[in-house]
Amino acid sequence: MIKKHYLSIAAILLAPSLVFGNPAKKGYDIAVKVSKANDGFKGEQSTMQMILINAYGDKIVRKMTSKTKEMASDGDKSIIEFVSPADVRKTRLLTWAHKKKDDSQWLYLPKSKKIKRISSRSKSGAFMGSEFSYEDLGSQEVEKFRHKFIKDGNFKGRDVWITERVPVDPESGYSKQVSIVDKKMLVALEIKYYDRKGELLKIGSFGKFKKYGNFWRAGTLRMKNIQTKKESVLIWKNRKMNKSFPDNEFTSAKLTK
């Protein structure tokens, strides 16, 4: 009788996962699927405009170029270089994303020719006055989060998964992120970022997707800070995929060249 009682309890507890699947596993599988859809792009290059909008609607525009190299055994390597405004021209941020440890980042300051390492704590700081943090600009490796599937849904007429991911790094500026992932394009359409207190901090909305060969890429990303009412908009132009970069292009020594 007791054994039957325990079996019943176990059945009640296990039933949802048997019917709906393990949310953590499904969330992880979706993340892997999205990551694999991006495998093989080799290298990417683009110019970007970043429009910073304060709470009063005032705007400032920064122009950048970006290069990304896909790495087989670890996260991607990327360089962002500022083109304008004039006082930050040729400032460069080099990022080596890592799957299982803190990303390595360097900042090159052209006036003094100094190359400065960025520590992991600084990564939650705002990148050049925008609503994007250094953490946001690092490669979003699957291994850096614990994933959970929430539900299926519909977003702007598209079938989507809604998933939640929690950063593994305790130094992260976020307690969790909720993503809306397009089932067909296998890209995030929107990400909600929650601060360390668990309150909604920012919403990142992707738009103007375009297919480059096998790869979907967003043309715009609007990051809206719900708490301060400030926004930053990234607009990509001149995007080229399947670019081949020399190995030494993404080294700190090359930052000064």
Next chain:
Amino acid sequence: MAFYSSALVGQELDNLLADDDVLLADDDEVDLDEESDLVTESGGEITLESRFFQNDKKSKTDDYGIGAYFRLQQGIRYDWLSTNLRVAGRVDSVDKDRNLVYFEEAWVQAQYLFLNLKVGSQLFNWSATEAFHPAEIINARNFDSNLENAEKIGTLAVSLEALLGDFSISGYYFPYYQLPNYPGTSSRLQFYEIPDGQALGSALKIDQNGNISSDDYGHQYGGRVRYSGGSFDLTFHYLEILSNIQPLPAVNLATSELQLMYPRLKQAGSTLQWAIGPWLVKSEVAYRHYPALASAIQANYVSFVNGSVVPFTGPPADHVVAAFGLEYGFDIGDGAELTFLTEGQFLGGEKIDRTTAAQLDIFQADILGGVRLALNDLLDRALLVSVIGDLEREQELLLNVSYSQRITEQWSIALGGRAVYAPTDASLKSGLQPLHESNQIYLNLSRYF
């Protein structure tokens, strides 16, 4: 009220933002600009500078300064070939000795596979720390700029670098003796002491044989190995150059002129930047060896030590200069960042007593504590407060406060102050003592283009 305006204004900006919430781009939308192999870049800045010192009640010194600093740059890149010209200078309406124009960069660079060859006037930055820089000895300095981080003058060099994965190996040849520029006699930031009635004569350069060279050109060289990967950057270097950091004051017995002698220096050193979680560990270490001077020099010169004339002993004995630093930064919300930093520099050697150490470097045993607040906002507002104290000379303190922000995309301001406390009864001052109570405030307005 908008404090800044965008280079993209009105309709053009609104058009860019209008349809960013459209999910799919038009298939026939073209976003590719024409690419050219030839890329030109130009720009610069002009800064209106003003500085005001606490009155020292000396008629021969200027207690204020109004001037303009400029920097102009033009670069061209074509495939594997590039060139860059960067000129800087200053005009001061009060202290004419500050008027100066100099090359920072004027080089041609060729890149082939993993090799880079650069020839011309170059700026080098090997620093890992923020305030103390034992490794930074290649570029001569314009010491008549600012005390904390004097402007660098370009050095004529041939640099060959091989980029080998996470390593790079570089070799350097410097054919020209570039000397530093010092503040004039009316400057409140004169940190060397010239005895009354003494004139400063021409500079003396020591060549690789220990003899005085009348040439502006001579053989100098060096090498550097750099590893940058994972969580740290580590470098080792060796340099054999004319020392532009520790000139020796010597009096010519024949002419009674006080002359600054620049000896030959051999330096081996290392730098480290190591990100450990939220900490940044930094260090710069240098071992310095000065080859002996020719005996003729010893016979024809004398020097001052603590106000007394003594036989000229030549360059200092071998010594080590080591600087260490720690940074800890954390997010304080809304993208702002607070960083605590501390650094220390120590100079010493088996045959270097503490008096000599104090004469070799202003910061011979000093500790810095500081905090930097960066709001990382649209105005890029940042505040830095630091204090440097001497561990051996109790009454020696340097306090620094600086604030900067952008006004518009083209304009920015910087203001701050410095207080120096280093009293002494000695007839000949050293370290920070010549700058005792050279307290100043400054306001700079910069235009970038």
